[in-house]
Amino acid sequence: MSNCSESLLIREPRSGVDFGLYYDLRWRILREPWTAQRETARDEHEDTAHHLMAFSGDQLVGVGRLHFLTADAAQVRYMAVEDGFKGQGVGSAILGELEERAWERGARRIVLNAREGAIHFYERHGYRSTGHSSELFGIAHWEMEKLR
Numbered sequence: 001m002s003n004c005s006e007s008l009l010i011r012e013p014r015s016g017v018d019f020g021l022y023y024d025l026r027w028r029i030l031r032e033p034w035t036a037q038r039e040t041a042r043d044e045h046e047d048t049a050h051h052l053m054a055f056s057g058d059q060l061v062g063v064g065r066l067h068f069l070t071a072d073a074a075q076v077r078y079m080a081v082e083d084g085f086k087g088q089g090v091g092s093a094i095l096g097e098l099e100e101r102a103w104e105r106g107a108r109r110i111v112l113n114a115r116e117g118a119i120h121f122y123e124r125h126g127y128r129s130t131g132h133s134s135e136l137f138g139i140a141h142w143e144m145e146k147l148r
């Protein structure tokens with residue numbers, strides 16, 4: 001399998017254009033197949049969260065977000081990799097950078113709600129299920145956590 005992670009550039013969105021691309025990718029991958037409502041791909045933490053975009057050349061190929069729940073607990077949300085670029089290390093690279101930001105800023109614990117298909121991906125990155133599940137757009141999500 002090819003791996004584009006070595007040529008990836010990961011950075012924060014810097015402009016309105018960046019944020020337009022960022023939210024569009026998030027919505028297309030995580031929501032469009034289930035609902036046409038674009039606002040469902042945003043929550044109340046957008047203004048204070050840490051946002052990351054991954055580029056392969058000029059193309060945006062992945063996004064992810066981190067926000068703090070308390071001073072020492074952070075949540076990863078809205079991880080999405082472009083179709084055609086999945087399975088090439090993009091998600092791993094974004095997750096690694098989000099985790100770095102979380103630990104640097106004092107997190108002792110990172111939580112997330114994983115879709116069934118992403119559980120193995122997060123397990124490989126050291127996350128463990130806490131046993132709690134919920135449903136969003138008819139998709140089962142499992143709460144996972146990683147401790148520092």
Ligand SMILES: CC(C)(COP(=O)(O)OP(=O)(O)OC[C@H]1O[C@@H](n2cnc3c(N)ncnc32)[C@H](O)[C@@H]1OP(=O)(O)O)[C@@H](O)C(=O)NCCC(=O)NCCS
Nearest residue numbers: 079080081086087088089090091092113114115118120121
């Ligand atoms: C989950 C996701 C963010 C992982 O990013 P990625 O760049 O594909 O992951 P990496 O290449 O770094 O790591 C390999 C993972 O790719 C995923 N993957 C590989 N090929 C894939 C494909 N064709 N389609 C979907 N996922 C694939 C697998 O989850 C794999 O993890 P595993 O082998 O440990 O199960 C990404 O696949 C994605 O956007 N999936 C759809 C949306 C989603 O489920 N987001 C997470 C919500 S909790």
